[in-house]
Amino acid sequence: MLRTLHRIVSAPAVLVVAYVLLVGVAPHVSGQSPAAFPSVSNGEWPNYNADVKGSRYSPLAQIDAANFNKLEIAWRLKTDNLGPRPEYKLEGTPLMVKGVVYATAGTRRSVVALDARTGELKWVYAMDEGRRAEIAPRKLSGRGLSYWTDGKGDDRIVFVTIGYRLVELNAKTGQVIPSFGKGGVIDLKEGVVFGKDGKQVQIPLETGEIGTHSTPLVVNDVIVVQSAMAEGLRYEFSTNNKGLVRAYDARSGKQLWRFNTMPGPGEFGHETWENGSWAYTGNTGVWTEMSADPQAGLLYLPVESPTIDVYGGNRPGNHLFSESLVCVDLKTGKRKWHFQMVHHGLWDYDATGAPLVVDAVIDGRPRKLVAQPSKQGFLYVFDRITGEPIWPIVETPVPQSDVPGEKTSPTQPFPSKPPAFSRNYIAPADVIDFTSELRAQALDNLKKFRWEQTPFVPYVIPTDTVLGTILIGNTMGGVNWPGSSFDPETATFYTQASNSNVTTGIITPEYFEKVKPEAQIKNKRIPIWESEHFGKEETFGGGRGNNPLLNGLGGLPIVRPPYGVISAIDLNTGTLKFQVPHGDTPDAVRNSPVLKGLNIPKTGQTGIVGPVVTKTLFIVGDPMVTQPPGRPRGAMLRAYDKQTGAEVGAVWMPAQQSGNPMTYMIDGRQYIIVAVGGGIYTSEYIAFALPQSELARPTTEPR
C-alpha cells in the first residue's frame, strides 16, 4: 500500500499510515437502520455544521437546563502523538455516524475513528506530505471531515490534507478508496493558476500556497471543495493563486465543474477588475464553510478578500466576487446570483462562517432565506432562490481614503435589518467608563486617530497628527471561522461574537513602499514563492513599542463591556431577541489594580467560539482561561436558555474552547464533544455526558 501511494501520489516522502483495529461495533443508534442516510434526527452528527444548511442544530434534549451541571467527562482524546509535535490549536468538530466518531486531530491532520460510547481508537490515517505540508498556508488539524454514503453500505470519509489533497477513506476501515481519484487521492493543486507575465499558469505543486482548513461540503453525490491562500494583513505580494471552488463526483472523484471566484475573460463580472488587475491578483477564495439547499439544488459560497487585504492600489474596482455571497447551481457550478457585501474591500471583511439556510415566515408569508454572518456584525439576509434582500440593504456614502493610489468605493451596503449582532464601530457610548478618568484618557487617545462611526474607515499612513484609524469589526471581530447557528423550528439565528476587537488601521511608510503599484511592477509582480526569501525568513516592516491607543488605560480594553456576546435574532421579524455577555470576566480585568474597589459586572470575553444548539439550549465554551475565586484555572462550557439567553449551567474544562462543540446520542445517552487547548495546554477532544445514575430517569428521545 505504501508503495502504491508513493507511485500514485507522485510526491516525495509521501508516507501513508493506516492502523486498522477492526473492533466490532454494532451499536444501537436511536431509530437508525444500518443502511439509512445519516441525520441529526437519528441522534447522529453527520456534517461539520450538523447538516448542509449550516444550522449546528440537533433536536436532542436529554441534556437540559436541569442537569447540565451534572455533566461529567465520558472520555477524552489527547492528540499530542498524532503528528510530529503536539498541537495547541485544535479547531475540529467531529462527526458521529452509525456509532463511530470521526475527527481530524494533531499536527499532521490525522483522521481518527473512535467508538462513540468509549472513545476507543478504531483506526487512524495520516499522510506525511513532507515539505509540501511544511510550507502550506493552512496547517494543523483543520476543522474536520465530511461523510458520504450511497445508503447501501458504501460509507466514506472525505477530507483535505494539509498539502491540499482530497482523500476518500473507507469509513469502516480507514483504508483509502482505490477507485476514487488516483488511488484514493486527488491533487487539488492541479488546475490552480496564478498570473505570470500576463498569462495564467499552473502553480508549482509543492510550493504554490493553497490549502483549506474547512471541510469539503458533501451534498448528495457531489463533493465541493473550497480554496484558501496564505493569509495575513501584511502580505506584500499583489500576485497570488486565484481562488476557485470545484465539485467532484463522490464515487469516482471526477471533476464535475469549477467556479472561478475571480471571473476570467468572458465570464460575468470580469470587467469589475479594473486596469487589468485580474491578470495578477489572487486570493478571493472561499476559506470558510459553505452551505447548500439540496432541495433547490443551490450552493452558497462565502467569498473572501483579494490579495493584499488592506491596500487596494493594485486592484482598482469592486472586483467580483470578493467579499460576496455567491449562489451557484449545485449540478453545474453556474452562477445564479450574487451579492457583494463589501465593495473594494480594505478591512479583511472576508465572508466568514457558513451561510445559514433558514426557512422563516415574514409578514405572514413563508420565505426561504439564506443569512450570511460577518466579522462586521451585520447579518445579510436574502431570499435564497432569487438573491433579493429580505430587508433593504442600502448603499450608503462612506469615508474615503487618502492613501496614494487607493480608490475607495464611494458607498457600501448597509443592512437596514436586522440590527448588528456585535459592534462594528466604536460609538462614544461604547468607550470605557469604569471611571471618569479612564474615560477621559480613552477619549484623549482616540482623538489621535481617525475615529468615525462606521465600519468602513479606510487605513491611513500615519502622520504626527493621525496615528491610524479605529476599527473594531475587522480581523478577529464579530463572527469568524467558527460561524453561527440557527434553530430550524423557530427560525432563530444564534451566534457568539467578539465585541471588543479594537484594531488600528495603519499602513506604515515602509509597508507602503513595498506594496505600492510602482514597487510591485518593479518586482515584476512575482508571487511569494518566487521571492528569494521564500521559506527562509520573513521580512517584516512592523513597528514596535507602545500602542498609543491604549496609553494610560492600565491594560484594559478601550471599549466598555460586554467584550464578547451571544446574540439571538428572530429571522421572522429581523429583530434582536437577546444579547448577553459570554465568558467570565478576564483575570486581567477582574484583578486590575486600576479597578480596585469597583464592582465590575460580568464582562464576557473577546474571542471567537462556535456553538451547538439543541432542543432547549445554546452551548458554547469560553474563549479564554480564567481563575476566578472558587474554581481552578480553566474555562467553562456554558449552556444558555435558547429563549431568554439566561445562563442555566456550566461545566469546567481544563483549557479554552478551541473547536466548536457537537452532540449526538447513542445507546440512550447524549454526548457533547468539544475541542480544547491553547497556551501551554496541548489539544484534546473531551466528550461530556450525564452520569449513568442520571440516566435512570425517563429520557427524552430525539424526534
Place this chain on the structure above:
Amino acid sequence: MVNRIATAAIITWFAIGAAGFALRAQAMPSVWDGVYTEEQAKRGAVLFDRECAGCHGPSGAGGGMAPALTDSAFSANYDGQTVGDLFDRNRNTMPPGKEGQLSGQQNADITAFLLHCNKFPAGTTELPTQSMTLKQIKYLADRPEPR
C-alpha cells in the same frame, strides 16, 4: 566509629534536607523581578520582526488568524505558569514550518522581547537559554503584593 559515621551522615542528611526546604520555601523569582535585559529584548525585537510579526503583528498585537501575544487572553494563558513554559511552547511550535529551528539563544531573546511587550520590567541579567532554568521563573500577570 560506625555509630559516629552514621550519626554524622544523619546530621548531614538533615542539614541538606533543611537547606533544600529553605530553598523551596523561598518564593520563585517572577517576571516582575527584572529577569531579562533591555539589550536582549532589542535583539529579540529584530528576531520577532523577522520570524513572528508577519502573523502576530507588530509587537505581538495580533494579526489575522494568529492571536495577539500581549492581550488579556495571552496573559491568561501563561498566568501562574513559568517563562520556561512560554519558551517551550515557542520552541516546539513556532514559527510554523520552522519549528525547533531557532536556537536556544534566539528563543530566549524573543521571549525577552515578549516580556518587554507585556510590560514586565527589564533588569541587569539576561534570560537564560535553557528551558529547565527558565522554569524557575514564574509568569505572573499581576505584580505580586510586596512581601
